[in-house]
Amino acid sequence: MAIGNSLSATILVVVLVVGARLPPATGASQGPSTLTSCLSSANLHPVSSSSSDYKADSLAFNRRLSYKPADIVFPASVQDVASAVTCASQAGIKVAARSGGHSYAANGIGGEDGSLVVDLKLLNSIKVTASTQTAQFGTGIRLGDLALGLFNGGKQAMAHGTCPYVGTGGHLGCGGFGFPSRNWGLALDAVIKAQVVLANGSIVTASATENQDLFFAIRGAAPSFGIVTSLTVKTHDAPSSNVMFHYVFNPLNATTAVNTFLAYQNYGANSAPPTLGMNVELDSGVFTMTGVYYGQKSDFAAVIKPLLDAVPQPPKSSSVKTYDWLGILKQLAGGDGSLNTTTKADTFDTFYAKSLMVAEDEHLTKAALTSFFNYLYGPGTKSDTSWFILADLWGGPGSAINAVSSTETAFSRRSTLYTFQFYASSSNSAPPYPSDGISFVDGMVNSITSEMPNTDFGMYNCYVDPQLSAAEAHTVYYGDDTTKRLETIKSQLDPKNTFSYPQAIGQ
Numbered sequence: 001m002a003i004g005n006s007l008s009a010t011i012l013v014v015v016l017v018v019g020a021r022l023p024p025a026t027g028a029s030q031g032p033s034t035l036t037s038c039l040s041s042a043n044l045h046p047v048s049s050s051s052s053d054y055k056a057d058s059l060a061f062n063r064r065l066s067y068k069p070a071d072i073v074f075p076a077s078v079q080d081v082a083s084a085v086t087c088a089s090q091a092g093i094k095v096a097a098r099s100g101g102h103s104y105a106a107n108g109i110g111g112e113d114g115s116l117v118v119d120l121k122l123l124n125s126i127k128v129t130a131s132t133q134t135a136q137f138g139t140g141i142r143l144g145d146l147a148l149g150l151f152n153g154g155k156q157a158m159a160h161g162t163c164p165y166v167g168t169g170g171h172l173g174c175g176g177f178g179f180p181s182r183n184w185g186l187a188l189d190a191v192i193k194a195q196v197v198l199a200n201g202s203i204v205t206a207s208a209t210e211n212q213d214l215f216f217a218i219r220g221a222a223p224s225f226g227i228v229t230s231l232t233v234k235t236h237d238a239p240s241s242n243v244m245f246h247y248v249f250n251p252l253n254a255t256t257a258v259n260t261f262l263a264y265q266n267y268g269a270n271s272a273p274p275t276l277g278m279n280v281e282l283d284s285g286v287f288t289m290t291g292v293y294y295g296q297k298s299d300f301a302a303v304i305k306p307l308l309d310a311v312p313q314p315p316k317s318s319s320v321k322t323y324d325w326l327g328i329l330k331q332l333a334g335g336d337g338s339l340n341t342t343t344k345a346d347t348f349d350t351f352y353a354k355s356l357m358v359a360e361d362e363h364l365t366k367a368a369l370t371s372f373f374n375y376l377y378g379p380g381t382k383s384d385t386s387w388f389i390l391a392d393l394w395g396g397p398g399s400a401i402n403a404v405s406s407t408e409t410a411f412s413r414r415s416t417l418y419t420f421q422f423y424a425s426s427s428n429s430a431p432p433y434p435s436d437g438i439s440f441v442d443g444m445v446n447s448i449t450s451e452m453p454n455t456d457f458g459m460y461n462c463y464v465d466p467q468l469s470a471a472e473a474h475t476v477y478y479g480d481d482t483t484k485r486l487e488t489i490k491s492q493l494d495p496k497n498t499f500s501y502p503q504a505i506g507q
Contacts, residue, residue: 031091032070035116038087039073044080046071058117060106063350064426064433065466067109069096072117078195078203078229081118085227085498086201088116094500095199097227100142100167101346104353105466107223108170111501120169123229130154134192136232139169144339147329150235157238157325159184162332164339165346172231173222174462175411177392177401177419179277179292179332184236185400188219188411193232196225199498203229213489217505220410220461221478221486224505225493238325243293243300244332245278247308247315251287254373256312258366260287261373263310264391265363269417271306274398279418282389284381289315291393292332297322351425352438354445354465357416357458360395360402368451375447384434385424389444393418412482413458420445421463438467470507 039046047057048071057072070093075081088095096115098108109117123138126149135150135158144164150156159180161171176187184190193207196214206215217225251257264280272278278291289307293300300320308315323331330337338344358364364372380387395402395417406414422444426433434440449457459465459476468476474483483505490497490506497506 032093032114035087035091035093036071038090039071039084039116042080042083042087044073044075044084044087046073057119058109059348060109061102061346061348062104062106063348063431064352065106067106067111067115068113069109069117070114072119074119074122076122078123078197081120081123081197081227081229082201082203084116084118085197085199089199089201089496089498095227095498096501097139097169097223097499098167099139099169100165100171102163102166103170103464104351105464105501105503107464107501107503111466111503115501118227120167120227120229126150126153128153128156128235130156130235133235133237134232135235136230137168138230139167139172139228141168142166142341143168143171144329144333144341147326148339151238151326155238155325156235158187158190158233158235160187162329162334164333164341168231169222169228171462172233173218173228174220174464175460177394177460177462180294181401182272182277182393182396182399183274183294185404186411187233188409189400189404190233190235191219191231192234194218194228195230197227197229199226199494199496214493216408217410217486217489217493220412220482221505223501224486224490224499226499239294240324241294241296242323242325242328243295243297244319244321244323244328245289245291245293245300245304246317246319247289248317249287249289249311249313250285250316251313254370254377257287257373257377258369259312261364261369261391262366263307263312264289265358265417267307267310268393268396269360269363270397272393272396273303274396274400276303277393279390279392282376282391283387292328347429349425349429350431350433351423351429352433352441352467353421353423353463354441354467355422355460355463356420356445356448357394357413357460358418358420359456359458360415360417362452362455363417364448365452368448371447371451372444375443379440379443383424383436383440384427385437385440386427386429387422387424387440389423390421391418392421406479406482410478410482410486411461412479413460413477416458419460421460442467464503466502468503470503473503474505 096110120140123140126137159178461477
């Protein structure tokens with residue numbers, strides 16, 4: 001999978017017969033009017049700033065952010081996607097793919113003004129082959145609909161996140177953590193083949209045997225390299241017994257909270273089997289341990305006992321219930337528990353979020369945790385935001401996430417014990433966002449990192465932080481070695497930086 005394999009020579013191009021649909025190129029950087037004309041000629045019906053649907057179609061899931069795309073198109077085929085990219089390339093316009101649209105930084109609408117948004121929602125087909133435990137699906141399908149399609153196609157499943165409305169293209173392009181990931185790997189680890197539209201409008205296949213460097217890049221840094229229009233993945237038999245548990249603690253002070261978290265950290269590092277997915281959720285005054293044991297309820301008590309024995313106080317409440325596969329997914333989805341995203345419209349939020357990845361060999365010190373919980377018990381009680389923190393267990397004994405080499409995919413943070421998500425919304429989830437919200441969330445992270453200044457903390461690209469510069473983002477998301485490799489691939493596949501956003505490779 002070496003990057004010196006002359007990508008220009010090895011890319012296997014499927015020639016597109018689109019010349020008749022596109023006006024002839026008249027030179028680079030022709031601008032928005034040329035783009036709109038080209039898209040119209042290709043029968044892509046662009047939604048432009050003068051269109052009645054433009055405002056609704058350009059809204060971000062995160063209403064804290066607002067950008068103005070040059071045009072928005074809804075292609076019905078991979079050939080339509082290729083035509084759209086060709087039009088943008090001729091006009092010198094940057095391209096952003098939108099799958100579910102849940103990017104924390106609104107990268108699905110470009111992350112800045114002036115991009116062509118290629119919305120993939122019509123590319124939502126799914127084909128499941130249970131006999132070979134594989135599935136192929138369009139990247140416009142959302143996680144809830146994917147889960148239903150996999151199960152209905154032969155009781156198949158894969159690891160992925162819990163929100164039904166998240167798009168598969170973005171989710172599998174940046175990582176794709178879910179509670180089964182310690183046993184099955186990240187969602188992107190299930191990918192065995194991808195169909196990708198490149199910056200020159202060509203359609204190619206990427207896999208372990210075709211276009212290996214592109215295959216490396218799209219598994220962790222996909223938006224910088226092309227538009228992934230379909231994915232073929234390895235699936236698993238859906239577990240029939242899934243034990244969901246909640247243990248709610250009410251630490252009276254920061255010291256008790258620190259000791260409770262240390263018990264979780266130690267348990268995750270040494271005792272949690274890979275069939276256990278769990279996290280700690282923190283919000284104002286509450287400390288909850290939640291997760292799923294993918295096995296029989298009769299075995300669960302022995303699995304969780306080392307953790308409950310180690311915490312400094314008994315839980316104030318607990319719940320342990322067993323569900324079938326669709327039942328557990330509905331529980332994890334929250335709300336009304338529906339997995340079918342066609343039953344009601346998606347929601348929105350107004351928020352700022354950050355992440356922090358704690359390595360297997362550099363656990364948080366007691367001093368760092370003390371600083372962290374002192375912050376939560378101090379400024380955290382006074383914030384005018386609605387906030388929560390998750391610490392998802394990734395590593396520990398037998399983790400399938402960390403079993404993958406750090407050089408296998410662009411997602412290279414393969415020695416993670418657990419990953420924090422720090423998330424603060426406006427009080428009613430609508431604009432305006434509190435003026436101190438960003439500094440409050442930054443303070444959460446700084447309360448930890450300031451006590452461990454020499455530690456190489458990573459961050460999770462799926463929880464993208466738009467406050468980071470491109471250089472900062474590349475370092476914390478990919479690391480220096482992976483970034484250098486990605487830059488080489490980018491220079492060969494997209495030298496004009498057609499696929500671009502503020503933190504894209506090549507910025």
